[in-house]
Amino acid sequence: MIEILKEFGPNFLWSDGYRWSGLSVTLWLLVTSAIIGLAAAIPLALVRTYGNRWLALPVQLYTLVFRGTPLFVQLLIIYSGLASLSLIRESPSLWWFFRDGMHCVILALALNTCAYTVEILAGVLRTTPRGEIEAALALGMTRRQLFVLVLIPSMLRRALPAYSNEVIFVLHATAIAFTATVPDILKIAADVNAATFKTFQAYGIAALLYMLLACALVGVFRLAERRLLAYQR
């Protein structure tokens, strides 16, 4: 175990010698896909809850499909499926994007977490206390002000406990990246396993790293909840 850590410690944490690898790649995947997913989920959740039927229905269909199929299959479709289409191969910009495993993994993760986040946010929106809306209307707020100043901030705050779970799931989901040759923690573990035949130690170190990351995330979200949901106590 100590020898593996001495020899492969840097690979597990930041670099395998000529590119980023391990923990830093996993964190990069987590942060980019979570931010893209959340940014896209906010408008979609509003459309799903307050939009008319012809706007809400496609959003519902999107969340159904992306929550009903495994992320692994979604990644296969984006990474290997799209690459097999001549339409993609013949367009230089599309081919540049879909040729890179990293792009495909971030796209798949973002689409996937966005679908779950839309449902979380929509569920929270539906339980907005009536008093908050009535107070906003009583103050003479316009519809736009109502959304920007009351509904969206309230939604983001109250979604925090459920959203922290979702972020942990995204962290767990990033492990799928190694199937698209992205050098994340699990890819390094597989490489170390292949190089040393110490299966338990190689994957055990990876498991430990994910565990520490998950604990750190739980801690950060607990602090955030204490601040942002202070009015509920």
Place this chain on the structure above:
Amino acid sequence: MFLEGYGYLIFQGAWLTVQVATWAACVAIVLGLLGALAKLSPVAPLRLVATVYTTLVRSVPDLVLMLLIYYSAQIGINQIAQAFGRESLQLNPYGTAIGTLGFIYGAYCAETFRGAFRAIPFGQLEAARAYGMSHWQVLRRIRLPQMMRFALPGIGNIWQVLLKSAGLISLLGLNDMVQVAKQAGNATSRQMFFYLVIAAIFLAFAILSSLALKHLERRYSIEPQRSV
């Protein structure tokens, strides 16, 4: 020909995925029940073991645990056999995959069951004890049937996640429908088509499961509805 002649293979793969997921769910429910009872038991070491199990397993990605357990189990068995000077036994890959998935989702089930056990009104347990029921009778007649009602939505969610995780067993070298789709796609150069087919099958499984779960939930919540 239907699906370029791969129709039957994909059907076989889908059936394998369903079987693995179903058996893993059975293992997970048994482990979850044991874990929940251990977590609620008055014996401190039992509580500790169960807490370590649920915390460790739930903080590590399922894929990492699958690779870790699946590949280490055989090595561990070989080493134990060697230590005792016996012939090592070869693990069945399907059994190991089922055991691994069951072990992982057992931890999630344990948390759900624990919450459900605690949701039973305390008066009912006191009443049962007042009737002179033994510990085992209270568990079998009052706690388990009542708990199931509260646990059902959570267990349903875990089943949906488990079903999707079963799509990962191709990474352990098993010949499930994802593996068949990969081979069919590579052989015919129509990867997109075959991946869309299996995505549709997974989606159908998910929709069917959610319909079945809704039906079950309605059945198990008969009494609370009447009281409203």
